[in-house]
Amino acid sequence: MPELPEVETVRRGLAPHLEGRRIESARLNRPDLRFPFPPRFAERLAGRTILPLARRAKYLLVPLGGDDMNGETLVIHLGMSGRLLIEARESRDPLGEFHHETGRLPQHDHVEIALEGGKRIIFNDPRRFGFMLLEPSETLDAHPTFAGLGVEPLGNAFSADHLLARFAGRRTPIKLALLDQRHVAGLGNIYVCEALHRAGIAPARAAATLTASEAERLAAEIRVVLEEAIAAGGSTLKDYRHEDGSLGYFQHAFRVYDREGEPCPKPGCGGTISRRVQGGRSTFFCEECQR
DNA sequence: AGGATACCCTGACCGC
DNA sequence: TGCGGTCAGGGTATCC
Numbered sequence: 001m002p003e004l005p006e007v008e009t010v011r012r013g014l015a016p017h018l019e020g021r022r023i024e025s026a027r028l029n030r031p032d033l034r035f036p037f038p039p040r041f042a043e044r045l046a047g048r049t050i051l052p053l054a055r056r057a058k059y060l061l062v063p064l065g066g067d068d069m070n071g072e073t074l075v076i077h078l079g080m081s082g083r084l085l086i087e088a089r090e091s092r093d094p095l096g097e098f099h100h101e102t103g104r105l106p107q108h109d110h111v112e113i114a115l116e117g118g119k120r121i122i123f124n125d126p127r128r129f130g131f132m133l134l135e136p137s138e139t140l141d142a143h144p145t146f147a148g149l150g151v152e153p154l155g156n157a158f159s160a161d162h163l164l165a166r167f168a169g170r171r172t173p174i175k176l177a178l179l180d181q182r183h184v185a186g187l188g189n190i191y192v193c194e195a196l197h198r199a200g201i202a203p204a205r206a207a208a209t210l211t212a213s214e215a216e217r218l219a220a221e222i223r224v225v226l227e228e229a230i231a232a233g234g235s236t237l238k239d240y241r242h243e244d245g246s247l248g249y250f251q252h253a254f255r256v257y258d259r260e261g262e263p264c265p266k267p268g269c270g271g272t273i274s275r276r277v278q279g280g281r282s283t284f285f286c287e288e289c290q291r
Numbered sequence: 292a293g294g295a296t297a298c299c300c301t302g303a304c305c306g307c
Numbered sequence: 308t309g310c311g312g313t314c315a316g317g318g319t320a321t322c323c
Contacts, residue, residue: 003317034299034300034317034318034319035319058317077317077318079300079316079317079318080300080301080315080316080317081300081301081302081316108301125300126300126301126302127299127300127301127302127315127316128299128300128301129299129300129301129316129317129318130317131318145318170293171294172293172294176294179317181317181318188316188317189315189316189317279294279295279296280295280296280297280316281315281316281317282314282315282316293323294322294323295321295322295323296320296321296322296323297319297320297321297322298318298319298320298321299316299317299318299319300315300316301315302314302315303313303314303315304312304313304314305311305312305313305314306310306311306312306313307309307310307311
């Protein structure tokens with residue numbers, strides 16, 4: 001599912017197709033995703049010019065130029081199964097038929113945005129955990145969705161000291177603290193499991209017990225695992241495809257995620273990967289080398 | 292107020 | 308083959 005590296009990969013993949021282009025029209029195939037679409041959504045998109053794409057946590061930001069200074073930003077969250085694809089207009093399949101090239105079902109094409117020049121952006125999301133916002137760019141940071149978000153894990157404000165300060169006094173398991181978007185924004189279940197394993201820290205430990213040296217290691221490993229995934233073109237699970245719909249997309253090899261029962265990949269460890277539910281979600285870890 | 296839990300949704304998978 | 312049950316999970320609402 002799309003976490004920060006996947007969203008960043010989508011951003012980079014879409015940018016050359018979108019930036020500087022004008023939106024000809026937009027079409028909604030249903031009234032809502034996770035939430036209802038913004039009022040007059042399609043009308044407000046039409047005619048706008050797309051400015052340079054950005055990302056905040058797992059949100060893709062599509063700033064739109066307006067006739068005046070009051071530009072709005074299209075915010076896209078891919079949820080669990082959301083995909084953005086670019087297609088030439090004429091490639092459209094009849095609704096309801098399997099799209100062989102991309103493996104997606106057209107009945108889940110919820111939003112179609114026609115660009116000047118003939119290409120279409122398609123938002124396809126079977127589970128509809130995704131959602132979209134259209135908000136004034138000026139006040140985006142103050143919007144409830146963004147106001148409480150913590151620091152970017154790849155940004156300058158993220159550090160061992162930041163983790164120590166945020167986790168001080170917290171008795172919540174460190175796995176859950178890392179998933180809490182108020183502390184660090186953009187980490188999901190997969191990369192939290194991977195980072196804790198790389199750092200050798202047990203996921204059940206109280207967040208407050210993190211030592212200074214462990215915080216250094218954890219902060220470093222979080223950066224490394226995210227940067228590796230971005231460099232690899234984003235990781236992929238099950239239904240994710242590249243934004244252009246191409247097959248043969250890179251399959252990232254996780255060290256512990258979804259590897260219950262397999263040998264711990266850490267050299268010389270000899271442990272076995274366990275699975276435990278924390279906060280209703282699976283944690284994959286090694287009891288031997290994560291302390 | 293922080294922490295825990297339920298919920299949204301569909302497709303994949305499994306056992307019968 | 309079909310059917311029911313389970314699981315996946317980010318963000319949000321709601322509970323204590």
